[in-house]
Amino acid sequence: MHLNLVLRIQILKKQKSILHFSYSTKVEVSTYPNGNIINTNCKNYFNYLAYSMFAILILGVSAVTITFNKKDLKMRNLSSTLTLRCMSFQMILANITFAIVVWLVMISASFIMYKNYMFSVNGLLFLLNSFVFSMAVLSISLLIGNLVNSKNAMSAAANVVSLGCCFISGVFVPQAYLGDTVITIARFNPTYWYVKANNEISILVNYSKENLTPIIMSILIVFGFTLAILAVTLVVMKQKRIRNY
Numbered sequence: 001m002h003l004n005l006v007l008r009i010q011i012l013k014k015q016k017s018i019l020h021f022s023y024s025t026k027v028e029v030s031t032y033p034n035g036n037i038i039n040t041n042c043k044n045y046f047n048y049l050a051y052s053m054f055a056i057l058i059l060g061v062s063a064v065t066i067t068f069n070k071k072d073l074k075m076r077n078l079s080s081t082l083t084l085r086c087m088s089f090q091m092i093l094a095n096i097t098f099a100i101v102v103w104l105v106m107i108s109a110s111f112i113m114y115k116n117y118m119f120s121v122n123g124l125l126f127l128l129n130s131f132v133f134s135m136a137v138l139s140i141s142l143l144i145g146n147l148v149n150s151k152n153a154m155s156a157a158a159n160v161v162s163l164g165c166c167f168i169s170g171v172f173v174p175q176a177y178l179g180d181t182v183i184t185i186a187r188f189n190p191t192y193w194y195v196k197a198n199n200e201i202s203i204l205v206n207y208s209k210e211n212l213t214p215i216i217m218s219i220l221i222v223f224g225f226t227l228a229i230l231a232v233t234l235v236v237m238k239q240k241r242i243r244n245y
Helices: 002-020 040-068 071-078 084-119 121-147 151-169 180-186 190-202 209-244
Strands: none
Touching: 040 071, 040 084, 040 121, 040 151, 040 190, 084 121, 121 151, 121 190, 121 209, 151 180, 151 190, 180 190, 190 209
């Protein structure tokens, strides 16, 4: 009697065990072309690059612009055989060259730290976004250089513009933690769209048109800021030229 009871209990346990393992769960494992779902370190590197780009370009471009706008040097240049259009073209070309050199130096560290990732689609998008942003910063630097008249004012403008733009746009504080009012103000700043594009690039794993469109739109908006600020800069330069004459 006792033996039969023990055997029945063991049989019931085996049946319960078989029933327990009879259930199955469907598991799907996804693989991504770039091997990463998110690269936070690379994103942070390019976000912080915005502050460095602002500080270096504003100080560098403004210093040269202020020097060439000095009355004695300007009158000496105007008395040369070069036309005003030729001098303006050379100045713009020199500033673009300076901005490209600064951009190349700034991104060189990313190839050392992130290596093969920089040659992926995500890395190339980071590079494209940062290059377009450097042109926007260059146009802002040209505008500041034509508005300020002293190196003290230049240093103050560099600190205020670089820190102000970066704080409200998500460079130092993530955009997710910023208030609605701050985000609304930041939309009128190219740094906001630059950081927004970086955030979207860092989580990009499916390179479909639907996923790439918001990134391309943000980059185009930054390029639009470049053209708009450059147009304002040319107007300011023309007004200063007329006033000086």
